[in-house]
Amino acid sequence: NFMLTQPHSVSESPGKTVTISCTRSSGSIASNYVQWYQQRPGSSPTTVIYEDNQRPSGVPDRFSGSIDSSSNSASLTISGLKTEDEADYYCQSYDSSNLVFGGGTKLTVL
């Protein structure tokens, strides 16, 4: 089994750019796709990035994803922050039929 580690919280001002990291404990981050989900209070998660760097239709291009093999981590970058981006964000990947979520990062836009 492996773990995905995210920072507990990040904060940034409207209009700025924020990056949330997701570090895989064992196995290569590049070996299996990484997804990112946004969850607002009281709602089910929704996908903002899938297959490492793909955006579902309807997700603004302010959201982008990347993989860094050197740090064995994935990153979600949100540019031009808006107050509506304030939410919890979870990374997710898999290995050998076992699916794993990161612990989640609370993004505060202040």
Added chain:
Amino acid sequence: QVQLQESGPGLVKPSQTLSLTCTVSGGSISSGSYYWSWIRQPAGKGLEWIGRIYTSGSTNYNPSLKSRVTISVDTSKNQFSLKLSSVTAADTAVYYCAREEGYSYRFDYWGQGTLVTVSS
């Protein structure tokens, strides 16, 4: 548009078995290369994948819950179900059902979630 809806008791006594059903509408549970998963989230905490089932009936479970979990599918009713045995207060959570794409392993459709409380 695919929709998923969880149903089942909102209160379960300790040591008993939690049982939930997810009804899928807007598409056949048997079509396409999809897995059907259960995920839970304790209040104020993160998401935990419980397990999944393919329409063939093959299953995969989270190793930490494997000994207590059974997921089954009823294609005639377009439903899949979760049973979690020997529950404790630690199993109190919002339980979600979700559809998982077989290629990318991403969850593309989620139910609204149902709160299950374990208490006597």
